[in-house]
Amino acid sequence: MTYIYAFLFVGFLCLIAQVIIDNTCLTFGHVTSMFVVLGAVLGFFDIYDKIIELAGAGASLPITSFGNLLYHAGLDGYLENGILGIFQNMLTTTSAGITATIVFAFIMTLIFKPKD
Amino acid sequence: MDKEQYSKLVKKHTPKEDRFLNAVKAFVFGGLLGVLAEAIMELIRNVFDLPILDATVWMMIIFIFSACLLTALGVFDKLTNFLKAAIIIPITGFAHSVTSAALDYKQDGLIQGIGSNCFKLAGSVLLYGIIGAFILVLVGVLINV
Numbered sequence: 653m654t655y656i657y658a659f660l661f662v663g664f665l666c667l668i669a670q671v672i673i674d675n676t677c678l679t680f681g682h683v684t685s686m687f688v689v690l691g692a693v694l695g696f697f698d699i700y701d702k703i704i705e706l707a708g709a710g711a712s713l714p715i716t717s718f719g720n721l722l723y724h725a726g727l728d729g730y731l732e733n734g735i736l737g738i739f740q741n742m743l744t745t746t747s748a749g750i751t752a753t754i755v756f757a758f759i760m761t762l763i764f765k766p767k768d
Numbered sequence: 769m770d771k772e773q774y775s776k777l778v779k780k781h782t783p784k785e786d787r788f789l790n791a792v793k794a795f796v797f798g799g800l801l802g803v804l805a806e807a808i809m810e811l812i813r814n815v816f817d818l819p820i821l822d823a824t825v826w827m828m829i830i831f832i833f834s835a836c837l838l839t840a841l842g843v844f845d846k847l848t849n850f851l852k853a854a855i856i857i858p859i860t861g862f863a864h865s866v867t868s869a870a871l872d873y874k875q876d877g878l879i880q881g882i883g884s885n886c887f888k889l890a891g892s893v894l895l896y897g898i899i900g901a902f903i904l905v906l907v908g909v910l911i912n913v
Contacts, residue, residue, distance in 0.1 A: 666856075696904045738906075749832065
């Protein structure tokens with residue numbers, strides 16, 4: 653059942669993104685930025701956690717998960733250490749994704765030549 | 769009359785089916801990627817006996833590594849032409865945007881090229897993600913106080 657929900661959720665997000673890109677003048681950059689904020693909003697209303705319960709790791713894959721993680725990390729930080737905690741905690745859970753991206757992107761850039 | 773005919777002609781030749789096909793492709797392949805993510809996570813969890821959270825992070829790292837490698841090999845752009853939004857919306861799109869920006873500006877050197885430009889595209893995701901989350905945390909705190 654988790655697989656079906658994962659299929660539906662990620663597929664649905666990609667579908668929305670594709671429809672927006674094909675029918676408006678917005679680019680992938682616009683859509684991904686919107687989706688990150690959308691993820692944070694879904695996290696705000698505690699909807700994203702329920703989606704993760706249903707769709708499992710599939711729900712962690714789209715960029716919306718990034719916004720959700722940022723929001724929850726910020727909130728946890730506030731509960732731990734007040735306003736200062738928001739600043740201290742904001743990037744904790746997304747750190748793996750960002751660090752992995754930077755490390756692998758850098759290594760690949762050093763090894764490979766750009767293709768046109 | 770001429771204008772009408774023209775607009776009819778335009779309508780006829782606007783790739784309408786294409787948009788529909790694109791949407792279907794994005795849905796199906798995006799969904800399959802979600803299923804793959806869940807399957808990889810389950811595999812890692814069972815093989816290495818890890819908690820779900822750790823296995824999820826390993827799964828994301830695998831996806832990010834694959835996206836960076838495919839981008840560097842020049843395969844990712846071809847995949848995007850075919851799979852459409854299906855690999856842009858997942859975390860692979862984020863990894864791709866960093867790698868492709870870094871590769872494009874590699875000729876300008878380590879600092880002014882790679883360093884200054886690697887977040888050219890992914891920067892907006894980080895910026896608006898953090899700003900949005902920050903504002904929402906403040907709003908949530910203010911509501912609950």
